[in-house]
Amino acid sequence: MIPSILLVDDESLFHLVFEDACSLLDIALNLEAIDSANKAEDLFAKWSVDPDGRPECVFVDLNLIGSSFDGIELVRRINSLYGNGVVIGIISSSCDQLEIDKAKDVGAQFWIVKSDDIEPRLEAFRSKYDDYKARTAPFKVYA
Amino acid sequence: MPPQKVPLPDAAWAALIVAAQRDRVYIEGNILKVLDPEDSPSYQGYLDAATAADRDKREKRLQVTKQVQEQNKELREAHRIIELKTEKAERALNEMREAKQETEAALAEAQKSREEAESARKEAESAWQDAKKDLDYMQKRTQFELMGRIVRVSLFVIVGVGSVTTSMYAMALFGPAINAEDVNLLANTWSNMFGILLTNSFSIIGTIMGVKYATEGRSEES
Numbered sequence: 001m002i003p004s005i006l007l008v009d010d011e012s013l014f015h016l017v018f019e020d021a022c023s024l025l026d027i028a029l030n031l032e033a034i035d036s037a038n039k040a041e042d043l044f045a046k047w048s049v050d051p052d053g054r055p056e057c058v059f060v061d062l063n064l065i066g067s068s069f070d071g072i073e074l075v076r077r078i079n080s081l082y083g084n085g086v087v088i089g090i091i092s093s094s095c096d097q098l099e100i101d102k103a104k105d106v107g108a109q110f111w112i113v114k115s116d117d118i119e120p121r122l123e124a125f126r127s128k129y130d131d132y133k134a135r136t137a138p139f140k141v142y143a
Numbered sequence: 144m145p146p147q148k149v150p151l152p153d154a155a156w157a158a159l160i161v162a163a164q165r166d167r168v169y170i171e172g173n174i175l176k177v178l179d180p181e182d183s184p185s186y187q188g189y190l191d192a193a194t195a196a197d198r199d200k201r202e203k204r205l206q207v208t209k210q211v212q213e214q215n216k217e218l219r220e221a222h223r224i225i226e227l228k229t230e231k232a233e234r235a236l237n238e239m240r241e242a243k244q245e246t247e248a249a250l251a252e253a254q255k256s257r258e259e260a261e262s263a264r265k266e267a268e269s270a271w272q273d274a275k276k277d278l279d280y281m282q283k284r285t286q287f288e289l290m291g292r293i294v295r296v297s298l299f300v301i302v303g304v305g306s307v308t309t310s311m312y313a314m315a316l317f318g319p320a321i322n323a324e325d326v327n328l329l330a331n332t333w334s335n336m337f338g339i340l341l342t343n344s345f346s347i348i349g350t351i352m353g354v355k356y357a358t359e360g361r362s363e364e365s
């Protein structure tokens with residue numbers, strides 16, 4: 001079980017889906033969901049000073065409406081500015097290879113494709129979580 | 144890493160079990176995953192029942208949320224289509240407005256051209272009237288000059304013929320001796336000539352006056 005997860009997604013309905021799916025699959029105990037890349041950056045800026053409350057795993061949506069930058073840029077900033085200490089990846093309904101390559105380049109460890117049937121993908125991700133945490137798992141697209 | 148378990152006092156367990164039996168109310172959420180039932184089968188039974196109820200609720204909620212999410216997607220798609228159509232309609236409206244403005248501008252331009260053409264027509268008409276007046280004036284002037292010349296020539300002819308005839312008659316009367324028959328002939332000739340000249344001169348004047356009045360009447364008609 002992952003101790004703490006942060007979900008960054010502008011769609012609040014997906015917050016509920018993700019929360020319920022994680023609970024049913026016993027993926028996480030502590031799940032926080034926010035809707036903006038800017039809020040996430042502020043949180044990581046705070047956690048870079050005081051790591052108390054810092055999540056262990058971060059799921060970032062690709063397109064964050066209402067934010068000043070997209071999910072790939074958020075992954076880049078979290079990895080380069082605030083320390084590469086979290087398991088981080090993209091969760092998006094898109095599976096555009098160009099975007100996937102960009103995400104990989106900025107240090108995303110996985111790409112989960114959102115759909116109605118997201119539970120099996122989350123379960124597959126969970127089974128590899130220890131390898132992601134140890135940074136031994138290769139980048140993978142869960143589609 | 145498994146989560147650290149949280150033990151509860153027996154009194155708390157007992158209260159939870161009573162609430163479950165009496166009101167079918169269970170605690171729910173992730174707290175169920177960290178509660179430690181220790182070795183008590185009744186506590187474990189409560190946790191299992193609560194976890195099952197929680198799972199049941201979450202499954203139902205997940206399905207509903209997914210349905211709502213799907214409907215939301217459809218609504219957003221419909222909204223996007225409506226926005227596209229609205230945008231298209233607005234674009235068409237703007238194009239129509241622009242076309243109307245262009246038509247109005249063309250109409251104004253045409254009106255301006257028409258006014259200019261009207262003004263040019265009036266100027267041309269005025270110039271034509273001026274030219275006509277000038278031509279009329281020239282014609283009248285030419286006519287008057289011609290008439291003056293005719294009158295002058297006629298007067299010269301009349302006066303000349305009259306003078307010559309009169310001189311000849313005077314010479315016949317008061318000059319060296321001449322045959323009386325010749326004098327008589329000259330007297331008749333002078334008298335006849337003078338009468339013819341006077342008649343002709345009045346005829347010429349009458350003809351000129353007639354031509355003048357006829358010309359004036361025609362120019363007034365045109």
